[in-house]
Amino acid sequence: MLDMKKWSGDAQKLFYTHLLLIGVPTIFYYCLRLGGFNLVDVHMAIATFFLFSSTVIFVEGTSALFRRFAVETKYRPTGKVDRLLQFIKSKLGIQGYCLPISKTPVPRCSFLVAAYLPNEQDIILETVQHILSNVLRPDDGIELILAYNTPVDLPIEEDLKLLAKEHPELRLLRVEGSRSKAENLNAALDIVTGEIVCILDADHHPAPDCFFRAWRWLEYDYDVVQGRNVIRNHDHNLLTQNIAIEFESLYGVSHTAKSFLTDSSIFGGSNGYWRASVLKRIRFNPGMLTEDIDASIRTLLSGFRIVHDRSIIATELAPEDFHSFWFQRKRWAQGWLEVSFKYQRRVWRSKKLTLRQKIYWTYLLYYCVFYSLIALQILPLILSLFLFYGYLPPSENPYLLFSTIVTFSSGIYQTLVTMRVSALRYPTFYFIQHSVLIFLYTILKNMITVVSLYDHLHGFNKWVVTPRGIQRQRKIAMQEATILASSTAIRTTK
Numbered sequence: 001m002l003d004m005k006k007w008s009g010d011a012q013k014l015f016y017t018h019l020l021l022i023g024v025p026t027i028f029y030y031c032l033r034l035g036g037f038n039l040v041d042v043h044m045a046i047a048t049f050f051l052f053s054s055t056v057i058f059v060e061g062t063s064a065l066f067r068r069f070a071v072e073t074k075y076r077p078t079g080k081v082d083r084l085l086q087f088i089k090s091k092l093g094i095q096g097y098c099l100p101i102s103k104t105p106v107p108r109c110s111f112l113v114a115a116y117l118p119n120e121q122d123i124i125l126e127t128v129q130h131i132l133s134n135v136l137r138p139d140d141g142i143e144l145i146l147a148y149n150t151p152v153d154l155p156i157e158e159d160l161k162l163l164a165k166e167h168p169e170l171r172l173l174r175v176e177g178s179r180s181k182a183e184n185l186n187a188a189l190d191i192v193t194g195e196i197v198c199i200l201d202a203d204h205h206p207a208p209d210c211f212f213r214a215w216r217w218l219e220y221d222y223d224v225v226q227g228r229n230v231i232r233n234h235d236h237n238l239l240t241q242n243i244a245i246e247f248e249s250l251y252g253v254s255h256t257a258k259s260f261l262t263d264s265s266i267f268g269g270s271n272g273y274w275r276a277s278v279l280k281r282i283r284f285n286p287g288m289l290t291e292d293i294d295a296s297i298r299t300l301l302s303g304f305r306i307v308h309d310r311s312i313i314a315t316e317l318a319p320e321d322f323h324s325f326w327f328q329r330k331r332w333a334q335g336w337l338e339v340s341f342k343y344q345r346r347v348w349r350s351k352k353l354t355l356r357q358k359i360y361w362t363y364l365l366y367y368c369v370f371y372s373l374i375a376l377q378i379l380p381l382i383l384s385l386f387l388f389y390g391y392l393p394p395s396e397n398p399y400l401l402f403s404t405i406v407t408f409s410s411g412i413y414q415t416l417v418t419m420r421v422s423a424l425r426y427p428t429f430y431f432i433q434h435s436v437l438i439f440l441y442t443i444l445k446n447m448i449t450v451v452s453l454y455d456h457l458h459g460f461n462k463w464v465v466t467p468r469g470i471q472r473q474r475k476i477a478m479q480e481a482t483i484l485a486s487s488t489a490i491r492t493t494k
Contacts, residue, residue, distance in 0.1 A: 010326065010330070013451045014447060014450075014451055017450045017451060017453075017454050018376075018450065021373065021376050021450065022380055022383075025377060025380035025384075026380040026383045026384050028380075029380050029383075030387050030388060032384075033388040034388070042381065043378075043400060044397070044400065046375075046377055046378055046381070047404070047407075048403070049371070049374050049375070050375070050378075050406075050407045051402075051403040051406055051407065053371065053407075053410075054403075054407045054410035055406070055410075057410040057411070057414050058406075058410055059257070059261075060254050060257035060258065060261075060414075061257070061414050061416075061417035062417075063256075063257040063260055064252065064253040064254075064256045064257045064260075064417055064421065065421075102212070102216055103219065104219060105138060105140075106196070106212055106215045107138065107140055107194070107195040107215075108140035108141055108193065108195055109137075109138060109142045109143075109194045109195070109196045109197075109198065109211045110143045110144075110145060110194030111135075111144045111145065111197075111200060112145050112147060112185055112188045112192065112197055112199050112200070113128070113131075113144065113146050113147070113200045114147050114148070114181045114184040114185050114199070114202065115147070115148040115149075115201075115202035116149055116181075116202075117148050117154055117156060118150055118151065118152070118154065120202040120203070121154055124146070124148075124160075125156065125159055125160065125163070127200070127202055127203060127204065128144065128160070128163060128170065129163070131144055131200075132167050132169070132170065134205075134208050135208055135210065135211070136212060141169065142169055143169050143170075143171060143192070143194060144167075144169055144170050144171065145188045145191065146160065146171070146172050146173065147173045147175055147184035147187055148172075148173070148174060148175065149176075149177075149178035149179070149183070149184055150174070157172075171191070173187060173188055175187045179286075180286045180291070181201075182284035182285060182288070182291040183286045185283075185284050185291075189279060189280050189283060192276060192280075195276050196214065196215065196218060196273055197273070197274045197276045197279050198210065198272070198273050199267075199269070199270060199271075199274070200270050200314070201269065201270040201316065203232075203316050203317040204229070204271055205232065205314060206227075206313075206314040207313045207314065210271075210312050210313075211273070213225075213227075213312045214227070214273035214309070214312055217307050217309060218273065218275055221305065222305045223274065223278045223299065223306065224267055224275075224278070224296075224299060224305070225306075225307055225308075225309055225312065226265050226267055226271070226307070226309070227272070227273070227309060227310075227314055228251040228252060228271070228308075228309070228311070228312060228313050229251050229268065229270065229313075229314055229315075230244075230247065230248070230251075230313055230315045230425065231243055231247050231316065231317070231318045232315035233317050233320065234318070234426060236318075236320050237320065238433075239320070239322065240318045240319075240320060241426075241430050241433065241434075242433070242434055242437060243318040243319070244318065244426060245415065245418060245426070245430055245431060246434070247318075248418045248421070248422045249414055251310060252310050252418060252421045253421065255268075255308045255310075258308070258360060259308035261360075262356050262357050263307070263354075263357070264353075264360060266292075266293060266296040266306065266364075267292050267295055267296045267299070267306060269290070269292035270292075270316070271312065272292075273312070278299070281302070282302070282304075283295075288338055288339070289335035289338055290331070290335025290338070290339060293335060294338075294339050294342075294343075297339060297343045297347070300350075300352065300353060300361075301347070301350050301352060302352070303352040310421075329445060330448050330451060330452045330455070333445075333448055334452035334453075334455055334456050334461065336369065337369055337452060337453060338456065338461070339365065340365040340369050343365070344366055347361050347362065347365070348362070369449075369453075371446075372445075372453075373453070376446065376450070411438040411439065411442075412435050412438075415431050415434055415435045415438065416431075416435075418431065419431040
């Protein structure tokens with residue numbers, strides 16, 4: 001349930017942290033300018049930071065344009081020029097891996113759907129029915145385990161029991177005492193029977209052929225396959241439209257390219273396909289805010305392999321209001337911080353990872369964490385410059401001009417690449433709109449990251465469920481209160 005006290009507290013943290021990170025440096029830089037320092041070197045250092053990030057975006061976008069996963073044939077050039085071009089592309093990381101048709105039948109498969117029913121009771125039935133009705137089944141069949149927790153009995157549970165009677169492959173597992181998704185999943189792992197296990201959140205609808213596409217990788221030495229998550233309610237409002245394009249950039253471009261360039265990827269918490277034996281060994285840590293990233297790191301450190309395949313699609317629901325978005329992204333950001341501080345040294349000491357993979361994970365864990373803090377320093381520099389001159393003088397430094405152009409164009413380029421790989425899914429104006437708003441959207445996410453860092457340093461690490469809309473949360477709160485009051489009355493009577 002949405003807690004307005006928490007939101008008020010976060011607003012205070014936002015003011016405090018940005019006063020500390022922007023206000024104080026602005027005064028400091030202004031005093032330095034008064035002392036005769038022009039701070040060009042500081043500006044160039046921050047510009048270099050932006051330039052590096054933008055270069056990564058250009059490399060990822062270009063690689064993703066040539067990425068092809070899970071195809072049935074492997075192209076073999078015959079001419080000398082073609083072979084040379086193929087060799088150059090492979091070295092540059094723009095030649096997609098090609099896998100042949102599966103040689104063996106897809107084995108028995110299992111879905112593990114984790115849910116917190118008071119929050120997701122309005123959507124869980126639709127998800128279960130979608131899986132039972134649409135997913136193609138291997139010869140050995142499938143099972144669907146719904147592992148859920150709820151503090152009170154809910155009417156939706158009776159509907160689920162009726163559905164389970166009609167579909168023996170549906171197994172209901174109410175995890176008593178559970179307070180997290182990780183605990184629900186761990187309980188389900190004790191009873192799962194499939195050789196391939198797909199983990200889904202309560203709002204995720206997988207594609208019919210998901211297991212058949214994933215098997216192409218699991219059959220050839222990979223242990224985890226992460227699919228592509230697509231926003232289903234993208235047309236709800238401006239926020240969901242931008243989240244939809246953001247997700248396409250992440251799953252269709254960035255994760256795809258990183259997987260190709262480093263032969264490594266992450267399990268994103270849902271629409272991930274595991275070898276059951278590996279998943280039972282790794283399991284999930286209930287003490288982590290992002291149990292999926294924690295599991296990803298432990299999987300790779302154990303010598304197992306993760307690959308990203310953007311052709312395996314599952315749709316999901318984006319947060320529909322700002323409050324839900326804020327708490328979701330703050331948990332994600334703080335979860336990444338936890339994983340970064342816990343595993344970075346182990347990544348560099350690992351004998352299971354290649355040098356390229358170590359650099360990749362250092363970029364994901366540390367560089368992206370500190371990016372928000374360093375990127376913010378451009379604002380104090382500009383503000384102090386304005387206070388010193390009374391206006392913003394045009395820069396004559398060609399390096400600063402070049403880095404500015406590259407930085408702003410990288411976001412546009414990434415959006416254009418995203419449009420290229422997913423143009424059939426959304427209206428064109430979504431992409432144009434995202435290109436215009438991407439700078440402000442990035443600032444917003446950086447602000448959230450800063451607040452999450454504040455929480456992490458102060459030990460505020462309570463897991464907060466992403467609310468499924470304000471009105472729905474109020475309805476759930478009233479329903480829980482009514483049921484709890486009734487239960488209390490019954491106990492008192494007895």
